[in-house]
Amino acid sequence: MKKKVFKLEVLKKEQVSAEAVSLFFKIPLAEKKAFHFKPGQFLTIIHTLEGESLRRSYSICNDITDNSYVQIGVKKVKNGRMSRFLNEEVKVGDYLAVEVPMGRFTAELDSTQYKSYYFFAAGSGITPILSMVKSVLSVEPYSRVYVLYGNRNQEQIMFKGDLEILSERFADRFTIIYLLSQPIRSWSELWSTKTDFVYRKGRVDAINIAWFIKEYPPYAQNALYFICGPGSMIANTKARLLGMDVPENRIAIERFGNLGTDVQSKGGMAATAKVYIDEQVYELKLKQGITILKALLNSGATPPYSCEGGVCGACACKLVKGAVLMANNSVLTEEELNAGWILSCQSTANSKKLEVVFEREK
Structure with a gap:
């Protein structure tokens, strides 16, 4: 593990x-x-x-x-x-x-697939999307890719060179629209009718999302939607897509931000916990407001974890007995929650006894 x-x-x-x-x-x-x-x-x-x-x-x-x-x-x-x-x-x-x-924010690729991929990114949210864009274009010759990418200004655009190379190399299958909320404009540009860098003024919001999909409708009916950026952008983009009748199971999200937080909840209670990690069993005493992950690390255990912000899902485990309070969850689906999965970095005890299992990866 x-x-x-x-x-x-x-x-x-x-x-x-x-x-x-x-x-x-x-x-x-x-x-x-x-x-x-x-x-x-x-x-x-x-x-x-x-x-x-x-x-x-x-x-x-x-x-x-x-x-x-x-x-x-x-x-x-x-x-x-x-x-x-x-x-x-x-x-x-x-x-x-x-x-x-x-990480769970991934695209499953197949060279025979015929899909439309829509990517919505803001700021550094382009980083996982760039890998997916490059990989889709390389692996799936029948699929098309559409990216709506928001930044404050031209200087903040990450990987602009890579994205422009992809635009030239895959002009028939790749479309990217840049959105700038506070674009930098030179005096020469003010008097020019043409600029080398084409962008739309604005943010990744409901109006621009609706325009984007209307302007570039799905090439294939089998369409997938990926969103990555700060919390408010995630929520607004997902809400707009759902409002356009995009099925929720076709939307994948990755939230950037709140990494490395030290969760201290005023709720919950003191408890005892039995935690299984591979062949090891750990008997813990949890103080009120201390997460399962923090208690494990304090005991010398070596559970899997990464961001400590409820974002990456690396510390996910199954709660088989008891109840917890989760301060944040940006990765587990409703189905996973119903099946007992929790994020140990965000979970504090809400019952006197807990039993938790870190399952081995397949």
């Missing part, structure tokens, strides 16, 4: 926007199987800064057809220690501790 940690060499580092870099990690021949990934998954980087071990998840950006390296995108976040470290200090030739790919 515990994810093995590998030391990977930084093969290349590129600036992909004014505030973001892309890191390329070399995958040793012996580890290629371990680092096989699905488009949309993420890597977890572990590094000690100022005496504290930090874990942060970053989406994989490259095409699944090339497994000689794995690439991530990292946007610098204000007060984000790991993101600043990766942007400002890491250099080519450095080695970083990295866990194998994980």
Whole structure:
């Protein structure tokens, strides 16, 4: 159950926007199987800064057809220690501790499929979507891809170069529309009737989503919809799609933000918990407001986890006895919740006794 940690060499580092870099990690021949990934998954980087071990998840950006390296995108976040470290200090030739790919926000590809893929991204939400776009275009020659990508201005667009290359190479199957809420305009542009960079002013909102799908209707009736960005953008985009009669089971979401939070709930109660991880059984005493994950880590256990924000799903486990309160859930479906799945990083006790099982991955 515990994810093995590998030391990977930084093969290349590129600036992909004014505030973001892309890191390329070399995958040793012996580890290629371990680092096989699905488009949309993420890597977890572990590094000690100022005496504290930090874990942060970053989406994989490259095409699944090339497994000689794995690439991530990292946007610098204000007060984000790991993101600043990766942007400002890491250099080519450095080695970083990295866990194998994980994540549920993925596209299942098949070369015989005939689909329309709609992607809605804001800011760094383009990172997992870029991997899916590249992979769909490479693997599924009969499918078409449509991307609506929002940013504050031109300088904030991550991977614009990659996206423009895809636009040229797959002009018949790939469409991208850039939305800018506060575009930068030069004096020359004010007097020009033409600009090299084409965009729409606005955000990824109900009006632009409706326009986008009307302008680019599904090429194939088998259409899928992927959304990635901050919380409000996720909720608004999903609501608009549902309002356009898109079936909920055709919508996949990945929420960016709230990573690394330390959940302390005023609700719940003190409890005892029996937790099964592989062949180990842990008997825990949970204080009121302490999550199952935090209690496990304090006991010396090694459960699977990554973001600690209820976003990635890496710490999901099954509650077989008792009740919990979940502070946040951005990944488990209604069916999974009904089947007893919980996020240990967000769950505090709501009954005196708990029994939890971390199931082995298939």
